Structures are given as structure tokens and as C-alpha cells.
């Protein structure tokens with residue numbers, strides 16, 4: 087995950103050097119104090135000589151620490167940059183449907199806050215862990231040189247600390263498994279509570295929202311249980327550290343009493359042993375801090391290993407530009423869900439208009455999604471331009487499609503910039519024609535800064551209908567051979583309707599239009615009507631007259647729609 091692995095080498099070398107120098111400085115305390123106590127040279131150096139060694143070691147430690155910090159920060163920044171690029175590349179390869187899944191939620195959490203935490207692994211954790219471990223090893227080796235008995239005591243302490251570290255991290259992991267799922271649910275409920283205030287207040291639930299109360303209660307209970315485990319882990323670690331210190335003092339004291347060690351070096355060794363145990367404790371803390379980042383790395387792994395959309399190396403040959411075909415398509419959103427589309431076969435010739443109709447949940451939007459390859463279908467084939475969508479590159483497929491769906495997203499830019507997204511090189515004349523036809527020119531007249539008005543994030547300065555008009559203007563500009571349009575009922579007022587009719591007429595001249603239709607006028611003007619039933623099957627397919635003559639559900643649907651829309655008009 088690091089784009090410049092060569093940057094790791096100086097970081098690792100500097101961290102190890104810091105540990106080695108600090109370990110040596112600590113170990114040098116023993117001969118220094120012995121030289122002082124004896125008044126003679128120890129290992130060829132007198133007290134002053136050892137003091138010089140200590141001074142040089144602390145200066146070296148200062149300089150090396152600085153180099154190690156810099157090198158570790160360079161690795162952390164490189165890691166963050168590579169990670170952002172990897173996540174970006176991975177996102178670009180995902181099918182559009184991926185963004186509706188919980189994994190996409192994990193992605194937004196990750197990019198907004200968790201990546202910085204991952205960067206801390208290299209900036210603040212990895213280097214210190216390496217330094218402390220090296221320091222501990224150096225102290226043990228020096229102790230063996232000084233006195234095998236003391237070396238043995240310190241060596242025995244190491245597996246004890248390894249065991250505590252393993253036990254404490256296991257307890258932490260168990261605790262996390264208890265509280266984390268409850269906290270994720272709580273975070274979702276809090277977001278829901280904030281986002282759905284309108285609905286919650288209209289139901290008279292603003293001061294008491296049971297779903298949030300339940301989530302809070304469950305998170306509180308889970309956190310309390312987890313806290314017990316984590317506390318036990320910390321107590322265990324603290325108690326064992328104290329125990330090891332007591333054993334070290336006792337053994338050193340007895341060595342001093344039986345004459346194996348002189349009293350002053352024994353005292354110096356106790357000081358060294360205390361530093362040694364605090365170094366081991368610091369290693370435990372670093373290991374636990376690294377462990378606490380594990381879920382983050384697991385989440386990252388989920389995103390980075392998510393199945394990317396298989397794409398061909400070269401674009402497919404489009405033998406029938408503008409045509410759209412579904413050939414015996416069966417699709418379900420997940421393996422355990424009922425199919426949203428069952429054996430759907432339909433052919434929409436180039437430059438014709440097809441209306442998708444059917445009850446709510448019949449699969450009309452799903453048809454549009456599989457055509458745009460939001461998802462790959464499990465059975466059958468989807469062809470756009472005469473070539474299966476699986477054999478087309480994303481760029482090739484998207485180049486053939488304009489999508490005007492219900493959830494139109496506008497960028498936080500000016501109104502004109504949002505329209506021009508349809509085709510950056512469109513001429514002024516083409517832009518004016520598109521905006522007139524789609525009714526965006528009227529919106530610009532109403533806005534304080536006209537075309538230069540910023541529309542806000544997602545286009546929140548515009549109404550749903552207005553946003554849809556911008557999307558239609560984009561589609562008119564793009565001149566894609568196939569237009570997928572969801573005639574959102576929510577965005578339909580009389581003014582909008584007139585613009586949609588005019589725009590669809592214009593689009594029909596040059597493009598194939600597949601429209602999820604809700605209005606009588608649209609349905610009646612389509613060349614083909616594809617009626618889906620509530621099970622995601624095609625119930626009937628043909629012209630309006632043919633389907634009406636056939637009777638059946640379509641005829642009933644038509645009469646119901648007629649009476650409902652007729653009722654609206656007379657009122």
C-alpha cells in the first residue's frame with residue numbers, strides 16, 4: 087500500500103537505531119555507577135569516560151529521534167496518499183449499484199475520518215514499537231554481558247509480557263466484538279433522527295424516538311459489558327507489570343545479599359529493571375494501540391477487495407447503435423432476495439420510444455439500472471448498441487447513455503456549469519437551445535445571479551422538478567444515442583410536464599428513449615409499451631392500442647390512471 091517502499095528503509099533503520107542507542111544508554115548506567123562506586127575503570131573506562139558515553143548517547147538519541155520522526159512521517163504521508171489513490175481507483179471500478187450498499191457507507195466513514203487514523207499507525211505507532219522492542223533487546227543483551235544471572239531474569243520477563251500482551255489484546259478484541267455492532271446501529275439511528283426530523287415531528291415523535299432510545303440502551307449495555315473486559319485486560323497488564331518489578335527487585339536484592347552483586351550496582355540494576363519493565367509496558371501499549379486500529383484496516387480491506395466490475399481491455403464493436411435489448415434477463419439485488427426481474431426480454435429499436443409501466447415495485451427502475459450496468463444480471467444478457475454491456479468499457483457504455491433519474495444530483499457550482507456538464511464542448515447555440523427546451527432558462531431568470539447562481543451541494547437551492555429540468559438539459563446537450571428517463575411523479579407539475587413533453591419530443595428525433603412513465607400522455611405516445619407485473623415479469627408488450635385491445639392488467643391500469651388523472655384535472 088506504500089507507493090515508495092524504499093521510504094520504509096530509512097524509517098525502519100532510524101527507529102531501530104533510536105531503540106539501540108536508548109537501550110545502550112540505559113545499559114551504560116550500570117558500568118557508570120559501578121565505576122563511580124569502585125573508583126576504578128570498568129571495561130576500560132572510568133566514571134568520567136562513562137559520563138561522556140551517556141552524554142554522547144543522549145545527543146545521538148535526540149538526533150536519531152528527529153530523523154526517525156521525519157522518516158516515519160514521510161512513510162505515513164506516502165501511505166495516506168497511496169491509500170487515497172487505491173480507494174479512488176477502486177471506487178472508479180465499482181458498479182454503480184455498489185454505492186447503494188452498506189460498503190459505500192463504510193467508504194464515506196473511511197475517507198472522512200478513518201484514513202487519518204490509519205496514517206497514525208506509521209506516524210506514531212510503528213516506529214515507537216520498533217524502537218522500544220530494539221531497546222528491550224539491547225538491554226537484555228547488555229544485562230547478559232554484565233551478569234548472566236541478571237540477563238536471565240530480564241529474559242524470563244519477556245515471555246511473561248508477551249503473554250499479557252496477547253491476553254490483553256484478546257480481551258480488547260472480545261470487548262470490541264460486543265460494543266461495535268451496537269455502536270454502528272446507534273450511529274445509523276442518530277443520522278436517521280437528524281435527517282428525518284420532518285417525518286419524526288409530523289408523527290409527534292420529536293422528543294421521544296423509540297428506535298433511537300432502543301439503540302442508545304443497547305449501545306450503553308454493550309459498552310458497559312465491553313468496558314468490564316477491557317478493564318480486566320488493563321488490570322491484568324498493570325498487575326503483571328508490578329509483579330515482574332517485585333520479582334526483579336527481590337532476585338536482585340538476594341544476589342546483593344549473597345555477595346554475587348555489589349550493593350551499588352545492585353541498586354543501579356534495579357533502576358535499569360524498572361526502566362526495562364516500563365519499556366515492555368510501552369511495547370504492550372503500542373501493540374494494543376495497533377490492535378485498536380485493526381477494525382479500521384479490516385474495513386479498508388473490505389473496500390479494497392470489493393469485487394470490481396470486470397471490464398474488457400478494448401471497447402466492443404457496436405453493430406446496432408442506439409438499440410437496447412434485454413434477452414431473458416433475470417436479476418435479484420442479493421442472493422437471498424426474490425428476483426426483481428424474471429426472464430425479461432424486450433427489444434427497443436434505435437430512435438424509438440419505449441414506456442415502462444407497471445405497479446410500484448414491479449422492476450421499472452431496475453430495468454433502467456441493468457441497462458446502465460449499475461449491476462450485472464445473473465441470467466440472460468443486456469445489450470446496448472448491439473453489444474452486451476459486459477463486453478463494453480464503462481466509458482463506452484456511459485458514452486451511449488444519458489440518465490435522467492429521480493435522484494438528480496447537481497454539483498455545488500453555478501447553474502450554467504451544471505448544464506454544461508452534459509457536454510463540455512457544446513456551442514453557445516446548442517446550450518441555449520437545450521436550456522430553452524428543458525425550461526432551465528426560466529429558472530435562471532428567477533435566480534438572483536442568473537446563470538452564475540450557485541445551486542448548492544446536490545442542487546439544494548432548486549426544487550426537485552427544477553433539478554430534473556437541469557438533468558434533461560444535460561441529456562439534450564450530451565446527444566447520447568440512448569436516453570433513460572424516469573418521469574418522477576413527485577417532480578411533475580403542469581409547467582414541468584410541458585417541458586418534459588417538449589424535451590422528450592426533441593430527444594426522440596435523434597435518440598432511443600426508454601421512459602419510466604407515469605402519465606397517460608407519455609404512455610400513449612410511446613412506440614412500445616412494456617408492462618411489468620408485480621413479480622418483475624413482462625406481462626404484455628406492444629403498442630398502446632394493441633395492449634388496450636388485449637384487455638388484461640394493462641387495460642385495467644390504463645383506466646385506473648385515466649380516472650385518477652382525470653379527477654385531478656377537473657379539480
Ligand SMILES: Nc1ncnc2c1ncn2[C@@H]1O[C@H](COP(=O)(O)OP(=O)(O)OP(=O)(O)O)[C@@H](O)[C@H]1O
Pocket residue numbers: 186419420423426444445446447448449450451452453
Ligand atoms: N437497491 C435495492 N436493493 C434491494 N432491493 C431493491 C433495491 N432497489 C429495488 N429493490 C427491490 O426490487 C424490486 C423492484 O424495485 P424497482 O425500484 O425496480 O421497482 P419500480 O417498478 O421502479 O417501483 P416504483 O414505481 O415504486 O419506483 C422491489 O421489490 C424493490 O423492493
